[in-house]
Amino acid sequence: MRKLTSWISYKEDCDFSIYNIPFGIFSTKNKSPRLGIAIGDKVLDLAGVAKQGFFDKIKIDKKVFSQNTLNDFISTGKPKTKKVRLTLQKLLSGKSSALQDFPKLFHNQSAVKMHLPVAIGDYTDFYSSIEHATNVGMMFRDPANALLPNWRHIPVGYHGRSSSIIVSGENIKRPKGQLMMKDAKRPVYKPSQRVDFELEMGFIIGKDSALGKPVSIEKAEDHIFGLALFNDWSARDIQKWEYVPLGPFLGKNFASSLSPWIVTLEALDPFRVQGPKQKPAVQPYLKYSGLQNYDINLDVSITPNKGSENIVSHSNFKFMYWNMIQQLAHHTVNGCNVRVGDLMASGTISGKDVNSYGSMLEIAWAGSKPITLNDGTQRKFINDNDTVTMRGYAEKEGVRVGFGEVKAKILPSD
């Protein structure tokens, strides 16, 4: 890897190194939402950078940098968005830069408000970790045949709700709903007793496809702009009662949390690794070549109200059985179209051992093995006023590219 340094100083373990340059939407006290990139602990105002003419050579419409979502920027296409990223990397590299003459374009991350980075048209959630699907199957179905017959043949997925996807930092009221309590004859209506996180990564569609035209696995990468951390909040008890036969609904759609910075596929390129071997062999439309998994370390923590942080899971995106290009090829093989800004999430990312499970359902094994936090309290699921934080980063040969965090606090029901 080419060695890069920046005239912006940051710590060695900073997620937003010169190698990263992730895109997001931020606002400041006096100015409305617009595009920015993260570098060190700063946000660089891209509307301002564009105004000063730094992107003039790219022939990209300056207006896209003043929007309150990334959609128009992403829609300009990878050839342009790649050039914008490389231009910024160059402007932030080395010991001096023309950008140093514009200190007002830099804001402290702690001083800005981050917004949902994209207007999400459709959101799809996959179920692509074999360890997670196996754990769930063992708990709720047959331990000897935990994986359903279709699981190794198709990247199982389902449609989720876009309207309730929120950006990191927005808190969530504990959902109420119908629960069928053990041995009860009728459901009751009350706050969920089993609010859970799901550790996921989401990718953002970067290029439209036409209805009736599948995106081949060879072309799938062209349609992926970048990735973010995603917490697919779940109310296990609501879900359990409602999900047969048409799938999860109110058990999921009360909220999902997305991290504010979209890390491009280009920034993640050095961290590609081989995925798990797929047996039996997949259908030809799902056959891929090259390294299509990504080595991204993932952590989840629970922080009780006024308490300290407890890491409850160390997982890794590389564990995924089905990779992103397989998910996208499958999603469109029937002719379903995708649009810029659509979000596709991985499903819970669990590894082989309990320390790497991506949900409390698995960590505390459906409530049968509560965990003890460092304040002595126990958790089977998420309590009121607990904050759940997920973090992710890739690192190799001294190069670090991270996602920052996605966090939210569960507030009591009304």
Next chain:
Amino acid sequence: MRKLTSWISYKEDCDFSIYNIPFGIFSTKNKSPRLGIAIGDKVLDLAGVAKQGFFDKIKIDKKVFSQNTLNDFISTGKPKTKKVRLTLQKLLSGKSSALQDFPKLFHNQSAVKMHLPVAIGDYTDFYSSIEHATNVGMMFRDPANALLPNWRHIPVGYHGRSSSIIVSGENIKRPKGQLMMKDAKRPVYKPSQRVDFELEMGFIIGKDSALGKPVSIEKAEDHIFGLALFNDWSARDIQKWEYVPLGPFLGKNFASSLSPWIVTLEALDPFRVQGPKQKPAVQPYLKYSGLQNYDINLDVSITPNKGSENIVSHSNFKFMYWNMIQQLAHHTVNGCNVRVGDLMASGTISGKDVNSYGSMLEIAWAGSKPITLNDGTQRKFINDNDTVTMRGYAEKEGVRVGFGEVKAKILPSD
């Protein structure tokens, strides 16, 4: 009902009577998409009506009538959209009107192109016909316990795909996908052999709700702008292999067809009827008062290529076990928010007897009872180059309010 006549002449059985005034998006050869209403066999250009000052008293932003979706118009709120409809009804009533001075604002419906009327944020499909759910349960599960335990307690629903919702008249390629053939050990990849229609009605959300704030059943009607016909195309064989455990996905999202005219709740008010008795009693948040079902006659036909039309179902929207305000109250009871333009569909609308079943799956009982068309050919499902047309209208005391039609042809796979 107050007796109204129009100076625009139309036949007695016209769906777009003076009592209706449905809203849609149309374009003409020389002019881009904009708002219109249907009256008789004409479309009235609302951008033009606004320009001439006919809505000035309503204090509604004229720009909303020049958009290519109804969303901004709907977002102005019911007090205003109701006034627009009543103003138009007045301008089109009686024997003369100031509008007669502007013949260029009227276009023949046959000469305009209709567009998808709303930008649909999220699309939810319910499963609210007890006859349909029972039929499906009898075919695929236990005939003695056809309804699942949750069915009478919650309006079961799931999230669908917005991107592939198309307007009536757009044709659809037969989807390909993984099918698990009878007695096979491995799935095959091929065109679906079981493409089916689902006769549904959809309602369009007319008012946003906030995340974390349920819409009470008393207020649900305020959030419904109007209704349209909806064909929730399904590939039964793709769906069968994929849907466990997370619900339908590629078996549905290759396309869904929406009729172009949104009939307002106000226009449908005279056709309210009592819904089926709900036993056991529903949870308090689902208890409703008044007449919440609508007596809307629904027909489905199949027209083979170069053949004549065959009506294969006569159903009625009044059969729904769960009504729209219950669906919306349930959808938001966990705090899930809704946005203007969201679409919520009823699920297949079946009645008690086979002539009123709303899908080929039920009409031909999973292929075991093929039907014969008037050209002598048989159908278990939909063949290539068949056109499926759905029509709907309400009628009472000589007053007719209709939806026109939603149709699409199934083209062969590539």
